[in-house]
Amino acid sequence: MxxxxxxxxxxxxxxxxxxxxxxxxxxxxxxxxxxxxxxxxxxxxxxxxxxxxxxxxxxxxxxxxxxxxxxxxxxxxxxxxxxxxxxxxxxxxxxxxxxxxxxxxxxxxxxxxxxxxxxxxxxxxxxxxxxxxxxxxxxxxxxxxxxxxxxxxxxxxxxxxxxxxxxxxxxxxxxxxxxxxxIAPLTRNETEAQKVREELGIPPEAFVVGTVSRLDPVKNQQMMLRAFKMFSEKRPDAYLLMVGDGPDKAMLTALADELGISDITRFTGFINKPEHHLCSMDVFLLSSHTEGTSMTLLEAMSLGLPAIATWVGGNPEIVVDGKTGMLTETECADSFARAISDLASNRQQYCDLSKASVKEFTRKFTxxxxxxxxxxxxxxxxxxxxx
Missing domain, CATH: 3.40.50.2000 (Glycogen Phosphorylase B;)
Structure with missing residues (x-):
């Protein structure tokens, strides 16, 4: 050559x-x-x-x-x-x-x-x-x-x-x-997370559950609202944070009014970079009828945010039930509410799931x-x- x-x-x-x-x-x-x-x-x-x-x-x-x-x-x-x-x-x-x-x-x-x-x-x-x-x-x-x-x-x-x-x-x-x-892992910033709570009128000591998702029928957020209603009746300091926009927004807003939880539910609309909103949550919720690999679920895991998700699609491949998060049936608001309540009342379990979710993210989803x-x-x- x-x-x-x-x-x-x-x-x-x-x-x-x-x-x-x-x-x-x-x-x-x-x-x-x-x-x-x-x-x-x-x-x-x-x-x-x-x-x-x-x-x-x-x-x-x-x-x-x-x-x-x-x-x-x-x-x-x-x-x-x-x-x-x-x-x-x-x-x-x-x-x-x-x-x-x-x-x-x-x-x-x-x-x-x-x-x-x-x-x-x-x-x-x-x-x-x-x-x-x-x-x-x-x-x-x-x-x-x-x-x-x-x-x-x-x-x-x-x-x-x-x-x-x-x-x-x-x-x-x-x-x-x-x-x-x-995904690239998100970085937790407690100062910015508290600013989000202040801007949304959520008390610093409140227990916040929430989601980052399209407001769409396939995401089954009607069930999420009904489950949160049940949970909030036992937990007076509870707030629900709904980050996202979509065709179901008006219907979900009306349902929150009907359920009597509109004063403790926050609909933010679309947020381009929602990492600080995620950090302001204590538990991440995913109530979908079907999922492939949810990007926002991965973001929550990277932050060590315990997740409660429905047992559908790829969710069980991401959330190991009882080890890195909790899984429930799709159409059962009772079990979804019970999972939130169990996680909110057991600090040791909460901490264990948080640590395990970060490890699982690092192992499989970077x-x-x-x-x-x-x-x-x-x-x-x-x-x-x-x-």
Whole structure:
């Protein structure tokens, strides 16, 4: 090998892997937070990332990434099956010389897979969660096994999500890898947490339970309010903190009035960086009908905030019942209230769960662990685009 050839080989070896994240939009949600973690975390790992939104708008997380210098693009998907969208994605893949197209959720996978067929870009598909209730789509029985066969890397964010892909999407189990979501741990700041309580009119000595979530039917927050009503009757210093916004806000506000707990319930609306609100809580609540890997649950764990969650989806893979938190049935407000009461009245158990949740987070759910797993997936499925 000549010196020139050696230099060329070295230069090629150092060429960054180029990844296009294909998603609906970069609004507010767990999928969008995962994409943000991947893009920002991989910036120092010789991975160049761009984002392409197919629903015609970018959203606040995307706009924030744009301001930090990350290229975020958008296309407007038409109703029905949009053949023009396939061509537009394909054009973007070729012009951007992308090695990998990372498709987040099923519809982006379908469009990304078709767009990538005649290009050298390799496809990675991540299923971030399932609709509630889940259902069979018999067209999937014919299409998905073919797509799966020609998709080098298929990722589920929990074993429960993997099981759903096998059962409802007819994807062979051996094709699916589980990569748990991961985050950078939050830092507790007691001074800022007390400021949050003051601003919300919550006494410093109050016992605060709460959640950070979309106010959405799938999150089952009606049950949370009813359970809190039961708990508050036994605990006069109790407050409920609801951080988030969504289609159920008006209904939940009205329900709090109906239950007579509106004076001890705080609806904050959307908070861009809710870590201080989390720190102001004593217990984190997650009452969902279904979950993949809840990012806010991971944030709570990283702070050592004991969690009470419903026994659905990926929650039992995150919360070890009785060891790192507590799990209850989905539709049982009585058991949810009883779990809150048990945790509030047993200081030793509270401290034990707090310490164990931090250890479990560090063991399984760090940003570094998730990024490392995805980079291996990219390198295994990706082929450097030198054309």
């Amino acid at each position: 000549t010196v020139e050839q050696s230099k060329a080989t070295t230069k090629q070896a150092k060429t960054p892997l180029r990844v296009l994240h294909l998603t609906f939009n970069m609004g507010i949600g767990g999928t969008e937070q995962v994409i943000r973690q991947l893009v920002q975390g991989m910036a120092t790992e010789s991975v160049e990332s761009e984002i392409l939104c197919i629903d015609g708008h970018i959203g606040p997380i995307g706009e924030s990434l744009q301001q930090s210098g990350v290229p975020v693009h958008k296309l407007a998907r038409k109703q029905g099956f949009d053949w023009a969208l396939i061509k537009a994605i394909r054009k973007h893949l070729r012009e951007g010389r992308f090695d990998v197209v990372h498709c987040h959720q099923y519809t982006p996978w379908m469009y990304g897979w078709l767009a990538a067929l005649p290009t050298s870009a390799k496809v990675v598909f991540t299923e971030h969660g399932r609709f509630y209730p889940d259902r069979y789509r018999y067209k999937a029985m014919l299409i998905n096994p073919v797509m799966a066969l020609l998709t080098p890397s298929i990722v589920a964010i929990s074993e429960a999500t993997k099981d759903a892909l096998v059962k409802y999407e007819f994807i062979p189990r051996h094709k699916i890898q589980v990569i748990y979501n991961g 940003q570094e662990r998730m990024i490392s797993s995805y980079i291996k997936s990219y390198e295994g499925s990706g082929q450097r685009n030198t054309s």
